[in-house]
Amino acid sequence: MKLFYSPGVCSLFSHIIIREVGLSFELVNVDFKNKGDFLDINPKGLVPALQLDNGEVLTEGVAIVQYIVDQNPECKLLASNGTWERAKALEWLNFIATEVHKSHYPLFHPETGQAAQKIYMDKIQVAYEYIEKYLNRHAYLLGNDFSAVDAYLFTILGWASMVKIDLTKWSKISEFKDKVSARPKVQETLRAEGLIRN
Numbered sequence: 354m355k356l357f358y359s360p361g362v363c364s365l366f367s368h369i370i371i372r373e374v375g376l377s378f379e380l381v382n383v384d385f386k387n388k389g390d391f392l393d394i395n396p397k398g399l400v401p402a403l404q405l406d407n408g409e410v411l412t413e414g415v416a417i418v419q420y421i422v423d424q425n426p427e428c429k430l431l432a433s434n435g436t437w438e439r440a441k442a443l444e445w446l447n448f449i450a451t452e453v454h455k456s457h458y459p460l461f462h463p464e465t466g467q468a469a470q471k472i473y474m475d476k477i478q479v480a481y482e483y484i485e486k487y488l489n490r491h492a493y494l495l496g497n498d499f500s501a502v503d504a505y506l507f508t509i510l511g512w513a514s515m516v517k518i519d520l521t522k523w524s525k526i527s528e529f530k531d532k533v534s535a536r537p538k539v540q541e542t543l544r545a546e547g548l549i550r551n
């Protein structure tokens with residue numbers, strides 16, 4: 354199995370979960386400036402992409418992570434399909450993907466202009482206010498235990514300083530980020546992507 358990724362971008366979410374589950378896989382770094390043969394793997398030109406040993410390819414982080422977790426239910430990183438708990442996990446995954454993850458895009462692209470950037474910055478702030486209040490009452494996004502959903506939020510929080518979002522004003526979010534970061538498999542993932550040393 355191969356995971357196509359680029360350091361620190363949204364593919365970190367899939368990467369963390371593959372390591373948390375403990376699968377053996379090959380990591381393939383995609384050069385965004387020269388995507389070359391990667392476009393045959395994912396014509397959308399986006400990471401993450403997961404290529405199975407039979408050649409089949411799955412894209413979209415939320416789909417990749419659910420596939421990995423559902424193939425390895427003993428990892429208990431998401432509840433089973435069809436349960437209320439899984440629906441609540443999907444609620445978070447969709448919220449993070451559509452309201453938080455993609456709202457960062459204009460902030461990484463100054464050519465979108467200040468007005469558009471402000472709209473998306475405000476959206477992120479509203480989302481983080483909501484998450485901060487939630488984390489006041491819960492240790493993780495799905496309650497008491499770490500789940501796959503937390504790895505997605507952690508990945509996005511890693512971009513805050515790059516887009517001038519000061520996370521220190523949200524103490525629970527900052528605590529959450531530190532707690533997820535300290536997980537051995539998360540540390541291993543960050544090291545593998547060259548985001549931390551040692």
Ligand SMILES: N[C@@H](CCC(=O)N[C@@H](CS)C(=O)NCC(=O)O)C(=O)O
Nearest residue numbers: 362363385398399400401413414415
């Ligand atoms: N909807 C996709 C989005 C994937 C995506 O936006 N990937 C970005 C990195 S975060 C990418 O590959 N960008 C390549 C480029 O912009 O050339 C998902 O959630 O997996």
